[in-house]
Amino acid sequence: MSDHERIRLVILGGAGVGKSCIVKRFLFNNFTDKYRSTVEDLYNREYDLGPVTLKVRHHKPVEY
Numbered sequence: 596m597s598d599h600e601r602i603r604l605v606i607l608g609g610a611g612v613g614k615s616c617i618v619k620r621f622l623f624n625n626f627t628d629k630y631r632s633t634v635e636d637l638y639n640r641e642y643d644l645g646p647v648t649l650k651v652r653h654h655k656p657v658e659y
Contacts, residue, residue, distance in 0.1 A: 618653050 606614045611630060620626045622640045635655060642649040 615655060618655075622651060622653065 606618065608614050611632075615636060616626060618638070622638055636653065637655075638651075638653040640651050642651065
């Protein structure tokens with residue numbers, strides 16, 4: 596992938612189903628079974644995949 600290629604993934608689901616938990620499991624390799632309503636989150640992480648660096652940005656905006 597070139598520096599300008601971008602892939603966007605949208606995770607949809609109702610309140611309290613675990614969307615943020617799935618993303619945190621992928622990014623940080625940990626999981627919590629305690630429910631806490633997410634107000635707003637922003638996480639960044641890079642993965643070195645040999646010739647490609649995968650930059651992951653998770654932004655969860657405020658839900659109303």
